[in-house]
Amino acid sequence: MMLTIKNLYVDYGKIRALHGIDLEIEEGEIITIIGANGAGKSTTLRAISRMIPVGPETRMTFMGQDLLKFAPDKVVSRLGISHVPEGRRLFGNLTVMENLKLACFARKDTQQIQKDIKRVFSIFPRLEERSTQKAGTLSGGEQQMLAIGRAFMSGRKIMLLDEPSMGLAPLLMVSVFDALKEINREGTTILLVEQNARLALQFAQRGYVLENGHLALSGKSEDLLADPEVKKAYLGG
Amino acid sequence: MSFTFLMQNLVNALQWGSFYALIALGYSMVYSILMLFNFAHGDIFMVGAYIGLGVATLLLALVGTGAGAMLPGWVVLVFTILISMFLTAFVGLIVERVGYRPLREAPRASAAITGLMIGIILETSNIILMGGQRVKFPQLIESVTYNIGGVFVTNMKIMIVLVSLGLMLALHLFVTRSKWGMAMRAMAFDYVVVPLVGVPLNTIAAMTFAIGSALAAAAGILFGLAYPVLDPFMGVSLGWKAFVAAILGGRGSIMGACLAGFMLGFIEIMTVPAIQIVNRLFNLNLGSNLRDLIAYSIVLLILIFRPHGLFGEPYSAKLRL
Numbered sequence: 249m250m251l252t253i254k255n256l257y258v259d260y261g262k263i264r265a266l267h268g269i270d271l272e273i274e275e276g277e278i279i280t281i282i283g284a285n286g287a288g289k290s291t292t293l294r295a296i297s298r299m300i301p302v303g304p305e306t307r308m309t310f311m312g313q314d315l316l317k318f319a320p321d322k323v324v325s326r327l328g329i330s331h332v333p334e335g336r337r338l339f340g341n342l343t344v345m346e347n348l349k350l351a352c353f354a355r356k357d358t359q360q361i362q363k364d365i366k367r368v369f370s371i372f373p374r375l376e377e378r379s380t381q382k383a384g385t386l387s388g389g390e391q392q393m394l395a396i397g398r399a400f401m402s403g404r405k406i407m408l409l410d411e412p413s414m415g416l417a418p419l420l421m422v423s424v425f426d427a428l429k430e431i432n433r434e435g436t437t438i439l440l441v442e443q444n445a446r447l448a449l450q451f452a453q454r455g456y457v458l459e460n461g462h463l464a465l466s467g468k469s470e471d472l473l474a475d476p477e478v479k480k481a482y483l484g485g
Numbered sequence: 486m487s488f489t490f491l492m493q494n495l496v497n498a499l500q501w502g503s504f505y506a507l508i509a510l511g512y513s514m515v516y517s518i519l520m521l522f523n524f525a526h527g528d529i530f531m532v533g534a535y536i537g538l539g540v541a542t543l544l545l546a547l548v549g550t551g552a553g554a555m556l557p558g559w560v561v562l563v564f565t566i567l568i569s570m571f572l573t574a575f576v577g578l579i580v581e582r583v584g585y586r587p588l589r590e591a592p593r594a595s596a597a598i599t600g601l602m603i604g605i606i607l608e609t610s611n612i613i614l615m616g617g618q619r620v621k622f623p624q625l626i627e628s629v630t631y632n633i634g635g636v637f638v639t640n641m642k643i644m645i646v647l648v649s650l651g652l653m654l655a656l657h658l659f660v661t662r663s664k665w666g667m668a669m670r671a672m673a674f675d676y677v678v679v680p681l682v683g684v685p686l687n688t689i690a691a692m693t694f695a696i697g698s699a700l701a702a703a704a705g706i707l708f709g710l711a712y713p714v715l716d717p718f719m720g721v722s723l724g725w726k727a728f729v730a731a732i733l734g735g736r737g738s739i740m741g742a743c744l745a746g747f748m749l750g751f752i753e754i755m756t757v758p759a760i761q762i763v764n765r766l767f768n769l770n771l772g773s774n775l776r777d778l779i780a781y782s783i784v785l786l787i788l789i790f791r792p793h794g795l796f797g798e799p800y801s802a803k804l805r806l
Binding site: 296299319320321322324325330331333337339340341342346349350351352353354355398399402403 | 664667668670671673674675677678679680681682683684685686
């Protein structure tokens with residue numbers, strides 16, 4: 249097991265956002281978490297990235313190591329858990345190239361960094377054309393590409409993606425998901441959070457369904473797609 | 486009101502502005518990455534001046550003074566500045582670690598009060614350690630005055646302005662070219678996301694405090710050379726005025742802090758001859774002790790028309806992830 253989460257509790261002040269979630273991910277898998285707005289999907293990703301505190305009963309292990317012992321930046325640079333946050337959150341005042349290089353801040357493997365930047369540019373040729381442009385001037389689709397590219401540079405074991413389809417035209421959405429498939433084929437495990445449940449389940453091998461901070465269902469994507477409850481609640485009937 | 490008179494004041498304003506600019510940089514850099522003003526910064530400038538005094542005295546004792554000196558004065562000066570900047574950087578590191586890091590998530594007012602308290606602690610410690618007396622800063626280089634077409638310029642003034650500009654250029658290169666500077670710029674844009682891309686936020690924050698404090702130390706030594714009397718409260722007035730320069734430059738803008746520092750020096754220095762002219766024209770008897778009142782009213786006026794400062798972005802609360 250690559251990532252094991254047991255009893256994930258998260259509180260925002262007095263409000264409990266997650267009520268003891270269990271989650272397991274194998275190396276190389278594509279997993280999705282679906283659910284309505286406010287179900288706790290993004291919260292789960294933030295907890296894995298150690299951006300928010302978790303309850304005392306929570307256990308998280310990543311490749312045999314206690315995830316809770318790592319500071320947020322070390323989760324990325326030491327463990328290789330990268331995170332594409334909701335709304336991309338690029339550094340708009342830095343150029344495309346600087347955004348990619350900043351993600352290698354803690355890396356020492358200069359030659360591999362050059363190769364990885366080349367790889368990002370071969371996956372997203374548009375980024376190479378715009379490499380000296382400020383990230384804030386990119387279109388929505390290009391920003392999503394850069395957000396994924398930045399995550400690719402920062403850590404490669406597993407990539408957590410928060411709503412990468414948000415605000416993208418259907419055609420762009422397809423090309424972004426194709427790129428993610430390619431990154432996955434090269435060995436990066438993917439944990440995807442999506443509101444677009446159909447898209448997510450068609451893309452992933454397994455899925456978890458969150459409802460109000462509880463784990464409602466989990467299973468293979470095709471089973472979830474066929475499940476009458478899931479159909480009714482998330483796939484529009 | 487002659488041209489030479491104007492030039493003479495301009496030269497003085499450049500020197501005076503150098504102090505403001507160097508100190509304002511520390512306020513601005515810390516603000517840009519952490520959105521808080523380090524109100525202890527003026528007192529770090531004072532500590533830097535005293536550390537400079539200690540280092541200079543020690544170096545002079547080691548190499549000797551006068552004709553029998555083993556090293557020329559300017560070499561001692563360069564080493565004094567470098568060593569003191571290095572040592573004062575640690576003061577900044579401690580202030581960040583002890584005073585501000587535990588309050589990262591606390592309301593901004595708590596951090597502001599902490600800054601003021603740290604300032605008082607630094608002043609009081611100085612009084613306890615040094616006895617609260619004014620002390621003389623050693624004259625490291627022989628003063629030479631040049632008469633350039635009626636304008637008197639000392640080698641000290643030239644040195645102060647050049648060293649200040651050099652440090653600003655170095656900072657500019659560091660921020661725009663190095664990966665550390667890149668991380669600072671990223672943090673200024675959206676500091677919540679910085680750890681998410683694997684950059685150690687605390688390290689960058691500590692480094693920023695260290696650099697700001699080192700620049701304040703340089704300002705302290707240059708100040709000590711120009712006005713060779715140090716006292717424990719020397720950082721209060723100068724620190725607040727440099728803070729005004731940081732605001733005038735635009736919160737968080739490095740370029741703004743530099744320019745506004747020089748601008749503030751210029752406004753302050755030029756106010757005195759302006760008062761004299763007004764007196765002569767209208768047969769008044771305004772004292773030059775009105776200088777600060779008038780100078781800072783001008784600053785207030787500028788801020789009314791440019792509330793974000795010269796180079797500042799309109800305020801936007803940073804989002805949390």
